Amino acid sequence: MIRRSDFPKDFIFGTATAAYQIEGAANEDGRGPSIWDVFSHTPGKTLNGDTGDVACDHYHRYKEDIQLMKEIGLDAYRFSISWPRIMPDGKNINQKGVDFYNRLVDELLKNDIKPFVTLYHWDLPYALYEKGGWLNPDIALYFRAYATFMFNELGDRVKHWITLNEPWCSSFLGYYTGEHAPGHQNLQEAITAAHNLLRAHGHAVQAFREEVKDGKVGLTNVVMKIEPGDAKPESFLVANLVDKFVNAWFHDPVVFGKYPEEAVALYTEKGLQVPDSDMNIISTPIDFFGVNYYTRTLVVFDMNNPLGFSYVQGDLPKTEMGWEIYPQGLFDMLVYLKERYKLPLYITENGMAGPDKLENGRVHDNYRIEYLEKHFEKALEAINAGVDLKGYFIWSLMDNFEWAYGYSKRFGIIYVDYNTQKRILKDSALWLKEFLKS
Numbered sequence: 001m002i003r004r005s006d007f008p009k010d011f012i013f014g015t016a017t018a019a020y021q022i023e024g025a026a027n028e029d030g031r032g033p034s035i036w037d038v039f040s041h042t043p044g045k046t047l048n049g050d051t052g053d054v055a056c057d058h059y060h061r062y063k064e065d066i067q068l069m070k071e072i073g074l075d076a077y078r079f080s081i082s083w084p085r086i087m088p089d090g091k092n093i094n095q096k097g098v099d100f101y102n103r104l105v106d107e108l109l110k111n112d113i114k115p116f117v118t119l120y121h122w123d124l125p126y127a128l129y130e131k132g133g134w135l136n137p138d139i140a141l142y143f144r145a146y147a148t149f150m151f152n153e154l155g156d157r158v159k160h161w162i163t164l165n166e167p168w169c170s171s172f173l174g175y176y177t178g179e180h181a182p183g184h185q186n187l188q189e190a191i192t193a194a195h196n197l198l199r200a201h202g203h204a205v206q207a208f209r210e211e212v213k214d215g216k217v218g219l220t221n222v223v224m225k226i227e228p229g230d231a232k233p234e235s236f237l238v239a240n241l242v243d244k245f246v247n248a249w250f251h252d253p254v255v256f257g258k259y260p261e262e263a264v265a266l267y268t269e270k271g272l273q274v275p276d277s278d279m280n281i282i283s284t285p286i287d288f289f290g291v292n293y294y295t296r297t298l299v300v301f302d303m304n305n306p307l308g309f310s311y312v313q314g315d316l317p318k319t320e321m322g323w324e325i326y327p328q329g330l331f332d333m334l335v336y337l338k339e340r341y342k343l344p345l346y347i348t349e350n351g352m353a354g355p356d357k358l359e360n361g362r363v364h365d366n367y368r369i370e371y372l373e374k375h376f377e378k379a380l381e382a383i384n385a386g387v388d389l390k391g392y393f394i395w396s397l398m399d400n401f402e403w404a405y406g407y408s409k410r411f412g413i414i415y416v417d418y419n420t421q422k423r424i425l426k427d428s429a430l431w432l433k434e435f436l437k438s
């Protein structure tokens with residue numbers, strides 16, 4: 001049975017959340033609308049028309065939530081700042097919004113919980129979207145100004161920063177598949193948005209070096225273990241190519257200052273423009289990569305698909321998201337990232353959506369305990385294989401707004417009864433509390 005003491009003594013365990021998914025108070029204290037406010041209020045975009053208007057009401061209940069983190073014994077807490085709470089119009093400061101994050105950070109520190117702050121977790125101020133959003137090159141400078149302001153505001157107390165959460169999602173789900181805000185379906189736009197997201201990242205890192213001399217800054221990507229879905233040789237080739245589109249596309253420019261050639265070649269062949277501006281800014285050195293790992297993705301050769309592949313379902317046990325439970329993929333990707341980029345790593349998200357049921361005031365989520373144990377074991381295996389893994393944040397602290405799936409998917413180790421806003425520690429939280437003492 002894995003124990004906390006098996007990990008390096010300075011290894012940190014935490015949980016992660018994001019502003020739009022938990023805060024609520026969407027129109028309170030001067031907060032402006034984000035692209036997710038508009039998207040979720042657009043009929044048909046989210047399950048049951050769910051929105052983040054109230055969510056977990058964390059904006060008002062943050063002290064109670066921090067007490068629960070303390071009870072569980074967490075070392076750290078990863079959360080994101082709502083850009084439109086800080087700059088409702090994308091430029092001018094809303095002091096009440098700033099005050100909230102100062103209160104939140106002070107309360108965490110008072111309870112000996114280390115804050116890890118994500119600057120952007122998908123809630124772009126709608127006012128900036130109206131100026132072109134991630135398609136407008138100027139967005140990188142708007143982001144730099146926002147980042148600089150936050151570094152100055154919180155950098156004396158917050159020493160661990162993440163510029164962007166999962167730019168692959170912001171660009172390819174937001175601009176190609178359209179399942180995320182702003183709901184566009186244009187591959188060229190996705191490529192352009194991805195480039196401007198990476199430019200914004202680079203500008204923020206440059207500002208960070210000026211503003212927070214004793215801090216660490218990194219980029220968090222969703223990392224998928226891509227495997228062939230059948231034994232055909234072409235499917236192995238396709239798996240390698242998809243890995244470049246999904247994983248290398250958002251890591252290589254940040255470290256090597258260039259996109260993976262095979263993927264550039266295929267896009268170019270399809271008549272798409274791959275930008276190459278500001279690669280020097282994009283590759284401003286960072287201190288770590290954040291790794292959001294959930295599952296593997298199976299692909300097969302498919303001539304009918306414009307990019308030559310299609311996804312197939314695996315046959316391993318799956319979570320409520322339909323994602324295979326595949327802890328080996330975590331080990332594989334941690335080792336892959338270490339060998340290719342030679343940077344320290346944090347697991348900034350790992351966890352599962354489960355069929356959580358409240359029974360007599362308890363949630364017996366043994367499946368989540370097993371999921372976490374198996375992924376903890378693979379993380380430890382990676383450390384023993386030489387990966388400089390420094391921490392592990394469970395997604396998520398509590399059930400919350402799961403984007404297009406609304407409140408139907410429960411990822412929390414704490415159950416949220418949305419009718420009463422009552423928080424209930426699931427068995428997985430009780431297990432974690434014991435694990436952190438072991």
Ligand SMILES: OC[C@H]1NNC[C@@H](O)[C@@H]1O
Nearest residue numbers: 018166292349395402411
């Ligand atoms: O789908 C689960 C999580 N994945 N990474 C980004 C988070 O915002 C999601 O809730």
Ligand SMILES: [Ca+2]
Nearest residue numbers: 151152210211
């Ligand atoms: Ca300063």
